[in-house]
Amino acid sequence: MASHPLAPGESSSSNPPDSPPAPGWQGIASDWASDKEVFKQVPWGKAMMWIFLLSDTFIFTCFLTGYMSVRMTITTAWPNPSEVFALTIAGQEIPLILIAIMTFVLISSSGTMAMAVNFAYRRERAKTAALMLATAALGVTFVGMQAFEWTKLIAEGVRPWGNPMGAAQFGASFFMITGFHGLHVSIGALYLGIVALKVMRGDYERSGNYQNVEIAGLYWHFVDLVWVFIFAFFYLW
């Protein structure tokens, strides 16, 4: 990249690839206009992860929009999530408590992941791997609680085509949205485990580039981000 021959009329100082961007729209225009790679200074792996996450945003929003359409157009009452997801702890029914705990678990996993990325760039391998494994463990805990929630609802007779509490579409929306999110968390835990293994093995120490930890982190934070929206629209609304 750095040693490519200069085209006629191109001066080496006009737009070197590692120049800081001009402020605001001017910088954006010159980044897109230079007829070379657009995302300067952004490693391709990170740019690709962001573009994947963008496509995932569209998928999840389509699910949530479908859920919104159903909920706005049903002719029977929607089951009250506050009651459906309540748990009886010590003889007292606490609304939505499992979902709240799941939220805190996932946010904590995002916190440990952010710190893992930080330690990775400081080349503290042991701390990085430990924090990543902690993140994956929290993710597995989350999926475990989700499995518990699914089991409870299935035992109560919730099915994708109907349920005893109200609108039939509740089950379809619930299983589709939380199932797809749970799948993302499961794959993410696996992904983090693999990257943590590579950190411990010293792969990134040899290549001198810990970017992959940050890229894995992007995926993990996105999973947390999606949960923020599911929590707001599906459980709280």
Add this chain to the structure above:
Amino acid sequence: MAHAQGQQHPISLYLKIWGLLFVLSTLSYLVDYFHFHGYLRWSLIITFMLLKAGLIVSIFMHMAWERLTMVYAILLPPLCLLVLVGLMATEADYVFLSRVISFGQ
């Protein structure tokens, strides 16, 4: 070079954001716990949701420090989704009527 090598911020920043996310999650849980209703409930839910999403994207995902070209390339396309949401919402009463007429529920 420090920037090209990757994002480097003090750990305390992440801990602060973590704490803030905990507080915001607790607040949104309390919206349900105290049985707020109607527009108060919806506006509180959306406010806390957007604040949490903003903190995660800008700080945890480092969007705040990315080059503007990247930021706009990623954050602008989802605005299309608002159009989809708007379309589906405006169609909702038509679908509702169709359900009533065709299924007689």
